[in-house]
Amino acid sequence: MSYPTPRHNGAIDGMRALAVIAVIVFHANGSLLPGGFTGVDLFFVVSGFVISQSLASRPSDRLSSYLLDFYRRRVLRLLPALLLVLMATFVLSALFMPRAWRNEQFDQTGLGALVGAGNIVLAWQDGDYFSPGADLNPFLHTWTLGVEEQFYLLFPLVFFAWLRGRHRYAMARWLLPVLALASLALAAYQTTASPTQAFYLLPARLWELAAGALLYQQLATRDAAAHWQRWAMPGLALVLVGFAFAPELPFPFPGAAGTVVGTLMLLVAAASTPEDRPHALLRLLRWAPLAYIGRLSYSLYLWHWPVLVLLRWTYGMQGMALWAYPVLLLALASASYHWVECPIRHARAGHRGHPGKVLAVALAAVVASGASAWGIIQYSEHLSLSTTRDGYMWRAQRHPAWMPVESIDAPSLSGRSLFVAGDSHAAAYRTMVTMAARQFDLQLRMDERGGCGIANLLRASSAECIAYRDQVLAKIEREARPGDIVLLASLRMQELRGLDWSAGDAVVFRQLREARTLADATAAEADAEAVLSRLQALGVHVVMDAPMPVFKSAAYRCSDPFNRMNPACAGGLGVSRAEMEALRAPQMALLDKLAARYPALHVWDPLPLLCQATTCTAMDGEQPLFFDQDHLSGHGNRVLLPDFDRLLLEIGEAPR
Incomplete structure (x- = not known):
């Protein structure tokens, strides 16, 4: 027919x-x-x-x-x-x-879309279609095209079998219904077991x-x-x-x-x-x-x-x-x-x-x-028209090997290892710790996982982050020698992004302070002690950075003439220093308690170097101190480097 x-x-x-x-x-x-x-x-x-x-x-x-x-x-x-x-x-x-x-994820999605695989790329990235930040991926919508294009690879064969053989072969008539039912069953299972893959991929959409x-x-x-x-x-x-x-x-x-x-x-x-x-x-x-x-x-x-x-x-x-x-x-x-x-x-x-x-x-x-x-x-x-095109100023990249640094004569530090571990804020110290390692002839070893702080001082760690923490500590226990230095860097302040500020700053900051319960404080202290007790037993020096300023808006999104009017920038790039000090007061008290209990702990506080007398700002004039709401920029790393050097020299003078 x-x-x-x-x-x-x-x-x-x-x-x-x-x-x-x-x-x-x-x-x-x-x-x-x-x-x-x-x-x-x-x-x-x-x-x-x-x-x-x-x-x-x-x-x-x-x-x-x-x-x-x-x-x-x-x-x-x-x-x-x-x-x-x-x-x-x-x-x-x-x-x-x-x-x-995020741009790397965006680029991968776009390149995948060129070959009909944008949905496959998205299915294996962090987050899903409804995740915060997904609405900033300019190629997100190509997932549907990927589903259809992959369908076109299979369906003509199935339809040809139906078209040519449906009168003679039962299989030709039943092939598509069976595939549809199998897809429906997979969708029912995968929607719960692997919801992101179910949403994006053809097998659970074929029906x-x-x-x-x-x-x-x-x-x-x-x-x-x-x-x-x-x-x-x-x-x-x-x-x-x-x-x-x-x-x-x-x-x-x-x-x-x-x-x-x-x-x-x-x-x-x-x-x-x-x-x-x-x-x-x-x-x-x-x-x-x-x-x-x-x-x-x-x-x-x-x-x-x-x-x-x-x-x-x-x-x-x-x-x-x-x-x-x-x-x-x-x-x-x-x-x-x-x-x-x-x-x-x-x-x-x-x-x-x-x-x-x-x-x-x-x-x-x-x-x-x-x-x-x-x-x-x-x-x-x-090509960029944005001020953020200056990666040297904005991004906390490793200091290029060809770019010289001024060596610091400190024989007591030479040859030691500097371990850096924590969440993405540990990664945000890359420029500073890379330069310091070269200045003092230290062996730099970095390990970070986004979203998993080590001793975050705010609350108990998740099961996933505890597993990461134990993995990092086991590695340090295998490789560290007495006198080595461990920098534990993490986000130790509540975030300000995405909050409703219509009731006024004072109200929101009070709510943030009250949100931290006694149970949170107890769990955070136990979490920190579990880390410090293991590290002190190794004879290493432990450096924990005190909570740094956090901001309502991201500096990299709000520093160009074409985006300063954006509602995402309405919060501005400055915040009251007094509110920052009050917000971090419980964490600072806990750090004081831990330092008294664990002699191996050195508390390093960058906030005074990043804030003025009354205000903390994400910008140092025209240069950024922070990349976004809470991660340091490359310039911010260089601002903190002299004080971090001072701390390392003090550690070098301490007995092993």
Whole structure:
């Protein structure tokens, strides 16, 4: 049985429009449409249905020609606009996004998206789709494209088997249903066991795309019934409920089930509607403006996220940006659709030439784009318009080996080892400790794990961090000699980021002080003693840094003319020194108690060097003392180096 070229169904364009509008509104302001992200699930079901239509309309006796023709059409349809948006995003990100620790993850996502693997990269990174900071990754949205592109590698083979063998072989008929059920079972298991992988990866999402394909197979083998139009209203209701309310159920299963079922009902109604007597709701979905947005949906989806993220990094989503964003987005999507998507998709050269040649050109374009993206990443500091492009000042990197340091004559320190361990704040001392090690001829050994402070002085450590702590201590016990120095550096202050300051600074700081309970204090003391008792037994000197200032806003995000108006910078880069002293008073009292109990402990307090008489600021004039809200910058490391040298000299003079 052969199938004619499918007629264009305006109702499906309307469904695509609903999906992309829901996703855009959710991403712009999730409180307006808490479940708007389920528009992606609508897309998946529609895609499975439409791709089946497309595959059925071009039957072939040879699998090779069938696949080549399919991939040629997919490449012409999807690749040009995708490469355009990805390359524009790489360039604009290099210009306006300051380099930070997250940028490496962003770059990996973008490079993965070039080869249809953005979702795979995201699945194995820290955090998930809803994690804080995920909304700053300009390539985050490419996960859906990765799912679909990977589906395209498998599905044509399955559909060809159904198309050619369904009348003779039961397996040809049952292959897709079995795969869909297996995917559904995996989604049910993985949503709880590995939620990030379930969300991003094809195996737990295949059932959604397969649902649309299975619906097409059913409709293709039987005549549509006019009463199926009645499914339009309940189907739309299910979809809209999914948009309006964030699912409390685990996602993607069973959280996406309602949207998938509603989309299937809408597709059934659209497929069964006579041209001359359409259902009123389907007439609405065919409404010309809505159908046009549906035709733009691919370009809208591609552009909406990087434009939104770049606004978040710069001016912020406020004031005129709220009005300019939809206008700019519609203009970019229209230009992309009319000047890139359509001309290349319908170009004679693309359809008359051998599919292999088209795919070869596509591969060359991907390779060239990948090489260009890599070059942009490598030279981002040279392209950047941000003051943070000066990595020497902003980032706490290891002091380059070629850059000289002034040696300090201290024979008593020469040859000793300096162990540095803790959370990311230990890593933020890299410049200082690297320079000090070279000055005193120390052997530097660093070990850090983000989020796992050692003796944080605030509360008990998590089980994961206790395991890391014990691993570090065991390493020091194996390698350290009496007289060696151990610097334990950690975040030892409550963070100020993300707090509601509307009640006033005094109220918030009081709440932070009161939030630390007696149980927290007791656990923090026991945690610190567990560390110090083991280290003192080794005969080493232990240095713990006292709590340093923390800030409401990140210096690297708020130091350029194009981002100083951002709401993320409203807290400013200064904070009252008196509030800082009061906030850290319990930790300082605990340090005094521990120093009296453990002679091996040296308390080093950088705060007086980083704060003025009444104010602590993240900036030293035009130079940064801090990179973000609480991590030192490269310049901040150099400001502290002389005092750290003084401490090392005192340790060198102490008896071993």
